[in-house]
Every structure is written in structure tokens, then in C-alpha cells.
Amino acid sequence: MKTRNSRRPTHGRVTAQDVADRAGVSLTTVSRAFRPDLPVSEKTRALVQNAASELQYAPNMAARALAGRRSHLIGLLVNNFDDPENLELFRFVSAEAQKRGYHALLLNIAQEGQQVESVDAALQYQVDGLLVSASRLPESLVQRSAELEKPIVIVGRRTRRTEYSAIYCDNFAGAAAVADYLHQENYLRPAFIGGRADATVVKERAAGFVRQIEKLYGFQPLTRMAGANDYENGLRVVSELLELPKAPDSFFCSSDLLAIAASDAISRHSFEVVPKVVGFGGTLLSRLAAYNFPTVRMPFETMVSTATSHLVDLVENIETGPREMVFPCELVFGLNR
Numbered sequence: 001m002k003t004r005n006s007r008r009p010t011h012g013r014v015t016a017q018d019v020a021d022r023a024g025v026s027l028t029t030v031s032r033a034f035r036p037d038l039p040v041s042e043k044t045r046a047l048v049q050n051a052a053s054e055l056q057y058a059p060n061m062a063a064r065a066l067a068g069r070r071s072h073l074i075g076l077l078v079n080n081f082d083d084p085e086n087l088e089l090f091r092f093v094s095a096e097a098q099k100r101g102y103h104a105l106l107l108n109i110a111q112e113g114q115q116v117e118s119v120d121a122a123l124q125y126q127v128d129g130l131l132v133s134a135s136r137l138p139e140s141l142v143q144r145s146a147e148l149e150k151p152i153v154i155v156g157r158r159t160r161r162t163e164y165s166a167i168y169c170d171n172f173a174g175a176a177a178v179a180d181y182l183h184q185e186n187y188l189r190p191a192f193i194g195g196r197a198d199a200t201v202v203k204e205r206a207a208g209f210v211r212q213i214e215k216l217y218g219f220q221p222l223t224r225m226a227g228a229n230d231y232e233n234g235l236r237v238v239s240e241l242l243e244l245p246k247a248p249d250s251f252f253c254s255s256d257l258l259a260i261a262a263s264d265a266i267s268r269h270s271f272e273v274v275p276k277v278v279g280f281g282g283t284l285l286s287r288l289a290a291y292n293f294p295t296v297r298m299p300f301e302t303m304v305s306t307a308t309s310h311l312v313d314l315v316e317n318i319e320t321g322p323r324e325m326v327f328p329c330e331l332v333f334g335l336n337r
Helices: 016-023 027-033 042-055 061-068 085-099 115-123 139-148 171-184 200-217 231-242 256-267 300-315
Strands: 073-078 103-108 129-132 152-155 165-169 190-194 222-225 250-253 276-281 295-297 324-327 330-332
Touching: 016 027, 016 042, 027 042, 073 085, 073 300, 085 103, 085 300, 129 139, 129 300, 152 300, 165 171, 165 300, 171 200, 171 250, 171 276, 171 295, 171 330, 190 200, 190 231, 190 256, 200 222, 222 231, 231 250, 231 256, 250 256, 256 276, 300 324
Parallel strands: 073 103, 073 129, 129 152, 152 165, 165 324, 190 222, 190 250, 250 276, 276 295
Antiparallel strands: 295 330
16 A cells, blocks of 8 residues: 655656555546546545545646546536626536536627637637527537537527427427416506517517517507616616506516516605516526515526436437426515525
């Protein structure tokens, strides 16, 4: 058995072999101890990690990628860093990835003009697979990921690309439930506020709402697009509608962030009956005490965790081929939801 070396190595940068010598284990055991997905006794794992801490050693992820053809990194691609919902998305992706011995990188795809450069920069991180939450799937990403044999899972929306898995919620049914609610509560002039007009989820939520309003009311609701899931744009669009001679008496917004913008726009006016605001997402934003509006709650954590785990299964060839999973959502009310 190897003897424990209590001194810090003097040959320069600390290596995994130095950790093995310090802990009195094999180099293979050190490698396994830094992989949460591989079976190692808790005692041995603690022994290795204590030795690594003493030597101020951190595993070289790039070297591991070259040696094992896997980096144990997955990329989460978004196209709007300013959207606060992406922070919650990344938190759930990271948590699930770490359970499987992976780490997540949050990567931004430029909206216009620089998509090829953005995609190439993202793939240079040598990620093993990609979760895509961007509103559109750039053709440059499709081509580059195919060349590099990187699996892709679309999270949060459906896709027409049958070669990719898609895991999302039933936007049509959730939006229709909002129309039912407004009708039951006797709101007469409903309006829809969306973000990007070309975003799949916005189109689906608009379609589900408009279709059900037509069925219940016999006319189409006012529909306006803010151009992005953005507070300032949402505030502007709703403020313009509130200046109409017959302003909407209710607003269904395609996200909780736009619902907050609508609520703030309404607060700047005086009404005998304050217009109703309904959001979509069930995110932390909808539970702020200052707003507390109804929202269509998605099983966000379950949906994202499922997508992340499925991507890892594709990377490790536990699963092959695309899957489509649709989660139900529900209209909820009040702070305790």
C-alpha cells in the first residue's frame, strides 16, 4: 500500500498523481472520486477530496475531455440574458446536471447577425450536449451540432425538427384556461400581450387564448406584441392600450415579467374597476407580494430536470432517438401556490 506523503509536492503544478500519493490510493480512484456518478465509498471519496483540498488541487476538465472524449459539461443556450426567468432555468439545469456528474454552462446566442460566431464560441467549450431554450433554433446550431455529433434537447417549447427531443408544457390549454376564467368573471374587453411575435411559446399562448375568446365571446381580443419578453416594452404597449377610448378591462400576458409590466402600467392610471392581469409561468416574479396576480403555472422544475436528465441519457447512450414530452399546466391564484 502506498504511504501517505504529508509534504506539498515541489515539482510545480499539483497533479492527480500527487493527490493519489497524499491520500494513499490509486490514480484511478482519484479520478473516480471526482465523478459523482461513479460508485466510490464515502470514506474513500472524503479521503481523496481532503487530500485535494490540502494540496489545492482541482481536476482539469479540459484534460479529462481529451482523455475520455467527454467533458461532462452541458450547455444551456438562451438568446436573452436580460430575461430573469433564465436564471431560474439555469438553477434547475445545474442542480440536475450535478446529480448526474455533469456541470452546466449558460451560453448566449446573439439574436441577429452573429449567430454563427455565437454558436461556434459556445461549442468551443467542448460541451457534450446542448439544452436549447432560445426562442428559435438557429440553422447554424443545427449544422454545427450535427457535424460534432452533439445531442440537442429543446426545453420549454415544441419544435418542428423531428430529430430533436422537445420537452415543454401545454401552452394552448393553459391559455384557454385564462380565457375561461376571464369569461366566468365577466370581463368584457380582454387583451393579449406577447413578447417576440415569432417565438413558438408566444404564438401558442396567443393562439390558445384567441381561439377560446372567439368561442366564448364571438370576437377576437386585442393582441399586441412587445417585441421581446422585456419589462420596458411591456410597459409601453400596455400604457398605449390603456389610452384607448374603450381600454381593455383585462390583460393576459405571455409571461410573468410582462404581467408585472402590465400591473405597473395600470397602477399609473385611475380606474373605477382596476383591469385584471394574468401572467404565464408561475415563476418567482408572480409570487411577489406587491403583485400577486393569477398565473398559469408550469411544472417548471420537473420539466427542466426531465430535459436535463434526458440530455445526459442521450450523451451516455442510455437512450437513443428523440422524445416529445408535454406537461400539463394550471391557472393558480394567491401567494400560497
